[in-house]
Amino acid sequence: MKAFVLALVLCIATICQASTLTEEQKLGLKKIKEExxxxxxxxxxxxxxxxxxxxxTRDAKLDHFSSCFLQKLGVQREDGTINKEAILEKAKATQVDPAKLNEVLKKCEGLGGKDAHEIGANVFECFIKEKDFKVLD
Structure with a gap:
């Protein structure tokens, strides 16, 4: 799971090129997505x-999904905060440019919300909009 956590951003997410994921990791992501x-x-x-x-198009269900996905990947804590260190550590196993990832993290990591679901959705949406590298393409 470590290597594909950033496919975050299915992103959703985590943040890596599909070519860096093994079939096992892709199946793991699919399982998390389905759960x-x-x-x-x-x-x-x-x-x-x-x-x-x-x-x-945000709603309570999509917010819940976003938070669930990020938490199961290990990049969002139960209180909704984002674990930047976990993202950076897991990104080492991908081909993502660390400078580009840090740029996106700076824009997205401090986003708040009324609860963990809203925070997860805010971060998820930010990653989707701000990234300029491939994610599961």
């Missing part, structure tokens, strides 16, 4: 549309 879709009740088509570059 979080079920737990949140979000429409799977919405998640797939976002993954494909579609618009992000």
């Amino acid at each position: 979080c879709i079920q737990a949140s009740g979000v429409d799977a088509a919405v998640v797939e549309a976002i993954k494909g570059g579609g618009a992000i």
